Amino acid sequence: MKQLQIIRKLFVFAVCIAPALFSACSEDKGNYDYTDINTLDVIDNIRSSYSVDVGDLLEITPQLEFSHGEDHGDFTYKWYYKSDKEYILLQEGLTFSHEIVPPIGASVTMVFEAFNVQSQVYYWKVFDLVVGNPKGYAAI
Secondary structure, eight states, rough: HHHHHHHHHHHHHHHHHHHHHHHTTTTOOOOOOOOOOOOOOEEEEEEEEEETTOOOOEEEEEEEEEESSOOOOTTTEEEEEEEETTTEEEESSSSEEEEEOOOOTOEEEEEEEETTTTTTEEEEEEEEEEOOOOOTTEEE
């Protein structure tokens, strides 16, 4: 009887360990040819906050530093502002150039987005835009 229990335990152990032993012999056929992606290391020349009046032209040209030199080819650029809980596209392109329109006296969260199309990686720079009411403009 005791021998039968030992044989059963050995059988259960063999059944459990056999798949691990057989899988250890399989060949790994993964792709290990890695290439570095062009990362955006620095987004500079965008202040944390801008204060402008309605009717002003706001222009921002970010200075970017990439891991592979000045290669912008893989990147697209967009500028958003936050309205309630969603971000709305304001402009596409590296340089932001936009005439400020109402809401007057509003504080708006803005986002500069750089997207590497090849690697599908996003980079963001968030800043505030405070819009004032200049003399001569009537508040609506």
